[in-house]
Amino acid sequence: MQHCKALRTRTWFAISLILVLALFFLGCTTGGGDFTYEGTDTITITKYIGAGGDVIIPSKINGKPVTGIGEYAFYDCDSLTGINIPDSVTIIGDCAFYNCDGLTSVAIPASVTSMGDNDYAFVYCDNLSAINVDTANTMYRSEDGILYNKAKTVLIQYPAGKTAVSFAIPNGVTGISDIAFYACGSLTSITLPASVTVIGGNDYAFPYCGSLTAINVDAANTTYSSEDGILYNKAKTALIQYPIGKTGASFTIPNTVTDIGLCAFSECELSSVIIPNSVTNIGQCAFAQCGNLTGVTIPASVTSIGNGAFIGCDSLTSITIPDSVTSIGDGAFFGCTNLSAINVDTANIVYISDDGILYNKAKTTLVQYPAGKTAASFTIPGSVTSIGYGAFGRTILSSVSIPDNVTGIANNAFHGCYSLANITIPNSVTSIGYMAFGSCASLTSITIPASVTSIDSYAFADCANLESVTFEGTITSDNFGLTNSIGIHSPFDGDLRDKYLNGGSRTYTTTPPVTKSSIWAKQLSILEKLIRMAHTDRSTATREASTL
Numbered sequence: 001m002q003h004c005k006a007l008r009t010r011t012w013f014a015i016s017l018i019l020v021l022a023l024f025f026l027g028c029t030t031g032g033g034d035f036t037y038e039g040t041d042t043i044t045i046t047k048y049i050g051a052g053g054d055v056i057i058p059s060k061i062n063g064k065p066v067t068g069i070g071e072y073a074f075y076d077c078d079s080l081t082g083i084n085i086p087d088s089v090t091i092i093g094d095c096a097f098y099n100c101d102g103l104t105s106v107a108i109p110a111s112v113t114s115m116g117d118n119d120y121a122f123v124y125c126d127n128l129s130a131i132n133v134d135t136a137n138t139m140y141r142s143e144d145g146i147l148y149n150k151a152k153t154v155l156i157q158y159p160a161g162k163t164a165v166s167f168a169i170p171n172g173v174t175g176i177s178d179i180a181f182y183a184c185g186s187l188t189s190i191t192l193p194a195s196v197t198v199i200g201g202n203d204y205a206f207p208y209c210g211s212l213t214a215i216n217v218d219a220a221n222t223t224y225s226s227e228d229g230i231l232y233n234k235a236k237t238a239l240i241q242y243p244i245g246k247t248g249a250s251f252t253i254p255n256t257v258t259d260i261g262l263c264a265f266s267e268c269e270l271s272s273v274i275i276p277n278s279v280t281n282i283g284q285c286a287f288a289q290c291g292n293l294t295g296v297t298i299p300a301s302v303t304s305i306g307n308g309a310f311i312g313c314d315s316l317t318s319i320t321i322p323d324s325v326t327s328i329g330d331g332a333f334f335g336c337t338n339l340s341a342i343n344v345d346t347a348n349i350v351y352i353s354d355d356g357i358l359y360n361k362a363k364t365t366l367v368q369y370p371a372g373k374t375a376a377s378f379t380i381p382g383s384v385t386s387i388g389y390g391a392f393g394r395t396i397l398s399s400v401s402i403p404d405n406v407t408g409i410a411n412n413a414f415h416g417c418y419s420l421a422n423i424t425i426p427n428s429v430t431s432i433g434y435m436a437f438g439s440c441a442s443l444t445s446i447t448i449p450a451s452v453t454s455i456d457s458y459a460f461a462d463c464a465n466l467e468s469v470t471f472e473g474t475i476t477s478d479n480f481g482l483t484n485s486i487g488i489h490s491p492f493d494g495d496l497r498d499k500y501l502n503g504g505s506r507t508y509t510t511t512p513p514v515t516k517s518s519i520w521a522k523q524l525s526i527l528e529k530l531i532r533m534a535h536t537d538r539s540t541a542t543r544e545a546s547t548l
Contacts, residue, residue, distance in 0.1 A: 203291050298321065434457055436460075
C-alpha cells in the first residue's frame with residue numbers, strides 16, 4: 001500500500017514537473033500564443049505572432065508586469081485593426097507599429113514615457129487617423145488626434161490617415177519631428193507659424209505628401225520662409241521642400257540657393273529643373289523618383305552630389321558631371337532606366353567616364369553602369385577592385401565578367417538585373433553586400449568561392465529561379481545575414497541559411513520558383529555518392545545472400 005502511495009506521489013510529481021516545464025517554455029516563447037517576449041522582473045513584448053484584429057496586450061505575463069513594447073514588435077502587421085495598450089507599459093520602441101496599415105486609431109496610456117529614440121512608433125501607418133493620449137500622461141499630449149510632446153512645443157506626428165486638406169501648425173510649436181507628416185496624402189497645404197525653428201534633424205518632415213501644393217510660412221518666422229508655396233530657409237540659401245503636388249512642367253531654382261536639401265524635389269512631376277551656378281550641394285535623394293525629369297544640367301559650382309540624388313529618374317537619358325564635383329554619393333544615378341551615358345569633364349580630378357560608364361579617377365571603383373545602356377554583356381576592366389553601391393542596378397545585362405582583382409561587391413550592386421543569367425564571382429571577392437543580387441530573376445545557379453567571408457542580408461533575395469547554390473568555403477553565422485529585433489534576415493530565401501550553417505560547404509538545390517518558405521536540400525559530394533553506392537551494393541548483396 002505504501003509502495004503504491006509512493007508510486008502515485010512520484011507520478012503526480014513527475015506530471016506536475018512536466019506541466020510546469022511545458023508552461024515555462026511555452027510562456028517564454030509565445031506569451032499565451034500571441035506574443036514573444038523577454039525580461040526577468042519585467043516583460044517587454046518583442047514580437048506579435050497572433051492573427052490580428054483588435055489586440056489586447058496583457059498587463060502581466062506569468063505574473064510579471066508588461067512594461068515595454070519593443071522595436072518593430074508589430075512590424076508589418078497589416079491584419080492589426082486595433083490595439084489596447086495597458087497602463088503598465090512605459091516604453092514603446094522605435095517603429096513598434098511600423099507599417100500597420102489596418103490601424104485607424106490608437107490610445108496612449110498615462111504610463112508611457114518614451115516612444116523610442118526618434119518617436120517613430122507609428123510610422124507608415126497609412127490609415128491611422130488619430131493618436132489619442134491620456135490627459136494624465138506627463139510626456140505626451142494629443143490634440144485632434146495629433147501627437148505632441150507634453151509642452152506642445154514639438155509636433156511629433158500628424159497621422160497619415162487624417163482626411164483634412166489643410167493644417168496650420170499651432171503657434172508655440174518650435175520643433176517638427178523628422179517625417180512628422182510622412183505620406184499625409186490628403187493635405188494640400190501646411191502653414192508654419194513664426195515660432196517654428198527646427199524641422200527634424202535634416203529639415204525632413206513632409207515626404208511623400210502626394211497632394212501637397214503649398215507649405216506656407218508666417219512672415220515673422222526668423223528661421224524659415226516660403227515663396228509660391230516652396231519651403232526655404234530664411235536667407236533662401238537652402239531649398240528645403242518643393243511640394244510634390246505642385247503643377248507645372250519646369251522650375252528655375254532661385255540664384256540665392258546654394259544647397260538643395262534632402263529629398264527636396266523627390267517624386268515631383270517636373271520635367272525640367274534649372275539649377276543656378278550658385279548651388280554647391282545637391283542633397284541626398286534631392287530628385288529621387290522624379291519620373292518626368294528629362295533635362296537637368298549640373299553647373300560647375302556643384303561640388304557634392306548626395307546619395308540617391310537622381311535615383312529612379314527614368315526619363316533622364318544623359319548627364320554630365322562637371323570638373324568641380326569631388327563627391328558622388330552611393331546610388332546617385334541608380335535605376336535610371338533610360339540613362340545611357342554619364343559623362344565626366346576631363347578636368348575632373350576625382351572621377352572619369354569611359355564609354356559613358358562612371359569610375360573613380362584611378363578606375364579602381366566602378367561607380368555606375370548606366371541602366372539605359374543596351375549591351376547584353378559587359379567585361380569589367382581589370383583595374384577595378386570594387387563594384388560600387390547599385391553600380392549595375394536595373395540594367396538589362398545578361399552576362400557580366402568580373403575580374404580577379406575585385407574584392408568587394410557592394411550593396412545593391414546588381415539589384416534588379418532581371419536578365420542577368422551568367423555571372424561568376426572570382427575567388428578574390430571577400431564580401432557580398434546587402435541586396436547585391438536581389439531580384440535577379442534569371443539567375444539559376446551561383447557559386448560562392450572560398451574567399452567570401454561575408455554575405456549580407458537579402459544578398460540573393462527574390463531570385464525566383466535560383467535553384468542551385470554552391471559554397472566552396474566557410475562563412476560564420478555572424479557574417480551570414482543579420483539577426484535583429486525583426487528576425488533573421490538571410491542572404492537567401494527559404495531555409496538555405498540554416499541548412500548551410502548546419503551542413504557546411506556543399507551544393508544546395510531547391511525547386512523554383514524560390515519563395516521565402518523554400519526547402520533547400522544538401523547535395524552529396526562525389527566521394528559521398530561513391531561511398532553510398534558502395535554501401536548500397538553491399539546491402540543488396542547481403543539481402544540477396546540471405547535468400548539463398
